Amino acid sequence: MKNKKQQTNMDxxxxxxxxxxxxxxxxxxxxxxxxxxxxxxxxIYPILSLVPVVFSSVEDLGNPNVIWIPLDFSTVSFKxxxxxxMPEGIMxxxxxxxxxxxxxxxxxxxxxxxxxxxxxxNFWGRRLVFGMVILVFLLPRQSLLLAQxxxxxxxxxxxxxxxxxKAGEVNLxxxxxxxxxxxxxGFGVNQSLFIFLFSQFFKNxxxxxxxxxxxxxxxxxxxxxxxxxxxxxPIISTVGILSFVWNYGDxxxxxxxxxxxxxxxxxxxxxxxxxxxDYILNALQTWYDVPVATDLAFDxxxxxxxxxxxxxxxxxxxxxxxxxxxxxxxxxLVG
Amino acid sequence: xxxxxxxxxFRTMWKIHGLIFASPFLIGFVAFFLLPLIHTLYYSFNxxxxxxxxxxxxxxxGIQNYIDLFTAEVTTTNxxxxxxxTEENSTMLLSLPLIVIFSLFMALLANQKFxxxxxxxxxxxxxxILGIDVVMDMLTITTGGTTLDTGSSLLSGSYVTIFLxxxxxxxxxxxxxxxxxxxxxxxxxxxxxxxxxxxxxxxQSISPSxxxxxxxxxxTAYETFWKVTIPSIMNITFFVVIxxxxxxxxxxSIAEEAYAFAFTQGKIGIGSAxxxxxxxxxxxxxxVAALLLRKVVKKNEK
Numbered sequence: 001m002k003n004k005k006q007q008t009n010m011d012x013x014x015x016x017x018x019x020x021x022x023x024x025x026x027x028x029x030x031x032x033x034x035x036x037x038x039x040x041x042x043x044i045y046p047i048l049s050l051v052p053v054v055f056s057s058v059e060d061l062g063n064p065n066v067i068w069i070p071l072d073f074s075t076v077s078f079k080x081x082x083x084x085x086m087p088e089g090i091m092x093x094x095x096x097x098x099x100x101x102x103x104x105x106x107x108x109x110x111x112x113x114x115x116x117x118x119x120x121x122n123f124w125g126r127r128l129v130f131g132m133v134i135l136v137f138l139l140p141r142q143s144l145l146l147a148q149x150x151x152x153x154x155x156x157x158x159x160x161x162x163x164x165x166k167a168g169e170v171n172l173x174x175x176x177x178x179x180x181x182x183x184x185x186g187f188g189v190n191q192s193l194f195i196f197l198f199s200q201f202f203k204n205x206x207x208x209x210x211x212x213x214x215x216x217x218x219x220x221x222x223x224x225x226x227x228x229x230x231x232x233x234p235i236i237s238t239v240g241i242l243s244f245v246w247n248y249g250d251x252x253x254x255x256x257x258x259x260x261x262x263x264x265x266x267x268x269x270x271x272x273x274x275x276x277x278d279y280i281l282n283a284l285q286t287w288y289d290v291p292v293a294t295d296l297a298f299d300x301x302x303x304x305x306x307x308x309x310x311x312x313x314x315x316x317x318x319x320x321x322x323x324x325x326x327x328x329x330x331x332x333l334v335g
Numbered sequence: 336x337x338x339x340x341x342x343x344x345f346r347t348m349w350k351i352h353g354l355i356f357a358s359p360f361l362i363g364f365v366a367f368f369l370l371p372l373i374h375t376l377y378y379s380f381n382x383x384x385x386x387x388x389x390x391x392x393x394x395x396x397g398i399q400n401y402i403d404l405f406t407a408e409v410t411t412t413n414x415x416x417x418x419x420x421t422e423e424n425s426t427m428l429l430s431l432p433l434i435v436i437f438s439l440f441m442a443l444l445a446n447q448k449f450x451x452x453x454x455x456x457x458x459x460x461x462x463x464i465l466g467i468d469v470v471m472d473m474l475t476i477t478t479g480g481t482t483l484d485t486g487s488s489l490l491s492g493s494y495v496t497i498f499l500x501x502x503x504x505x506x507x508x509x510x511x512x513x514x515x516x517x518x519x520x521x522x523x524x525x526x527x528x529x530x531x532x533x534x535x536x537x538x539q540s541i542s543p544s545x546x547x548x549x550x551x552x553x554x555t556a557y558e559t560f561w562k563v564t565i566p567s568i569m570n571i572t573f574f575v576v577i578x579x580x581x582x583x584x585x586x587x588s589i590a591e592e593a594y595a596f597a598f599t600q601g602k603i604g605i606g607s608a609x610x611x612x613x614x615x616x617x618x619x620x621x622x623v624a625a626l627l628l629r630k631v632v633k634k635n636e637k
Contacts, residue, residue, distance in 0.1 A: 028556075029449070032444060032447055032449070033449065035444060036444050036447075036449075036455055039441060039444065039459070039524075040455055040458040040459070042520055042521060042524060043458050043459070043461055043462065043465070043521075043524055044458060044461070045521070046465070046474050046521060047465075050474075110359050110360075113356045113357075113359070114356060114357050114359065114360040116356060117352075117353040117354070117356035117357045118357065120353075121349060121350060121352065121353025121354075121356070122350065122353075123350040123351075123353040123354045123357070124350065124354070126353075129357055129360070129361065132360075132361075132364050132368075133360070136364065136368055137581065138577070138581060138617070138618075138621055139614060139617060139618075140581065140584045140585050140587070140589075140590075140613070140614075140617055141585070142585070142587070142589055142590030142593065142610070142613070143375070143589075143593075143610045143611075143613050143614045143617070144367075144368065144371040144372060144375060144610065145590055145593060145594060145610070146371075146375060146378070146593055146594070146597050146603065146606050146607055146610060147370070147371030147372070147374035147375045147378070147607070148367060148371045149594075149597075149598075150374070150391075150603075151366075151370065151371060151374070182363075182367065184359060184363075185359050185360065185362050185363025185366065185367060186359055186360035186363040186364070187363045187367040187368070193578075195360065220348075220349060220352035220353075221352070224356075242463075242529075245463060245464060245467070246467070249464075249467035249468070249469055249470065251468060251469050252590075256594070265469050268469055268473060269469050269472060269473075272473060302473055303473060303474065305473065306469075306470055306473035306474060309469070309470070309473070310464065310470065313464045313467075314464065317460075317461070317463070317464050318457075321456070321457055321460055322453070322456075324460065324532065325456065325460075325532065325535060325536065328532055328533065328535075328536040
């Protein structure tokens with residue numbers, strides 16, 4: 001009898017405890033969900049808020065009655081934006097993407113090589129070279145801009161340019177070869193970071209792989225290209241995605257070293273400056289028979305341009321995003 | 336004997352191959368880093384002019400360029416150099432802890448298990464794209480000054496604020512700084528993309544058995560966070576902080592100023608002096624951050 005009573009008491013206690021636990025969990029869950037949703041909203045709000053702006057007709061802009069759904073659907077802003085930032089039509093975008101892909105391939109190829117030898121080959125002065133990579137990463141690229149710029153204006157390697165030109169130097173500014181040179185020699189966009197990531201990755205690959213391939217008679221290069229590179233796919237794709245995104249969106253190198261090249265990023269940043277406002281509004285009025293174009297129209301066109309610019313990036317991001325998280329785990333940066 | 340010799344030569348060959356692999360970077364280091372650095376240093380002590388036959392002329396002026404930089408010269412926006420540097424540094428020091436903590440916070444959230452996690456992660460890493468300078472510039476609204484419409488008006492005009500001010504009589508003096516931070520939250524998030532990614536991977540690499548042990552020992556979630564999670568990610572925090580500092584310095588406007596000095600005003604010497612001062616500034620901040628962090632990391636490792 002007594003035993004039974006105790007049992008029920010215990011059951012009740014357990015039930016209360018379990019309920020409390022559940023309630024606590026539910027509350028915590030609720031708050032995390034609210035936080036997550038809030039943050040997600042904050043992140044996409046700037047993009048969402050563009051929709052009513054870029055899709056409404058120019059006359060409707062600034063209409064206080066329009067919050068989310070435009071009254072008159074129109075794509076004038078888009079047409080104007082594409083006409084301005086893509087002077088050669090879709091080819092401009094294709095060229096920009098190809099440029100970013102090309103630089104990306106160079107960056108990945110050469111960073112991987114340097115990273116591998118830093119991680120796996122104990123050559124003379126390896127620690128020093130590693131220190132150099134870190135140093136390059138730490139010092140902002142702007143600080144050397146002047147001297148780099150001048151050295152490209154008077155480009156000359158150990159006097160060999162005397163053979164080709166009379167002045168003994170060539171002006172490489174506005175020549176896309178500068179950007180290729182920078183990527184090959186490890187000084188493209190954030191390339192020291194890539195070298196660092198590669199070397200961290202290669203450090204964690206088991207030594208046995210190398211040894212096995214050596215015993216099977218592979219030399220240094222075959223070991224690298226046949227064994228190590230195929231094993232490095234995770235880090236290659238991580239670095240590849242980051243490199244593509246940063247190169248496509250780069251305005252620093254393209255603007256200073258190749259200002260006349262028609263990259264979408266530089267076109268975007270040079271077209272839509274406030275000084276150009278009147279020109280853009282005029283263009284809008286004459287091209288599309290818009291009676292009044294206010295400052296709001298300038299913003300609409302500008303943001304439409306930004307959206308067009310983002311398209312390739314968003315595609316790459318949607319494809320690569322999931323891999324990015326998985327791959328970073330294997331990148332060797334952590335742990 | 337012969338065998339041993341062969342082994343050494345093989346090792347040497349291996350080293351030579353390694354050096355060949357590293358050589359692109361070494362060449363680049365000399366051509367695009369070391370020489371420019373020396374040149375910049377040299378220019379900064381000279382008055383650089385254009386010679387009669389093209390070419391450049393140098394006239395040694397000692398540290399006159401540095402003195403001019405801080406006394407006579409002004410930036411393109413007409414502020415003094417000292418002010419430019421204080422502003423750059425103070426904004427950086429303010430946003431640094433916020434970005435680091437924020438990225439950790441986002442990573443912690445993204446690491447939770449819940450339905451629709453894939454979509455949330457998709458959104459959380461969007462700043463990697465949206466944070467690119469061009470995109471940020473383009474998303475800003477230029478009409479009516481330089482206001483940034485990234486959820487800005489959401490708080491100041493919201494009922495919460497009105498309630499706080501009208502009913503609870505919270506003085507605007509207290510509310511205003513908080514409001515500016517909340518309103519610039521997108522600015523923060525947009526710079527935290529890569530950091531969040533790094534933190535998330537660090538969190539995922541913590542062994543689940545550690546959490547199991549903590550649970551068995553009856554640790555609360557709060558204790559687990561401070562005793563298990565934080566020490567495990569301390570090393571990666573070092574990396575995140577350094578990365579954030581570098582990233583913030585990359586976005587500073589010094590480059591444009593130096594470029595303007597050198598090529599619009601033709602004062603290459605002054606521009607170089609500015610670059611050198613800038614390098615010194617970066618090194619100083621990084622050194623202080625690294626020293627402080629090393630202490631914290633060591634403490635946590637014990």
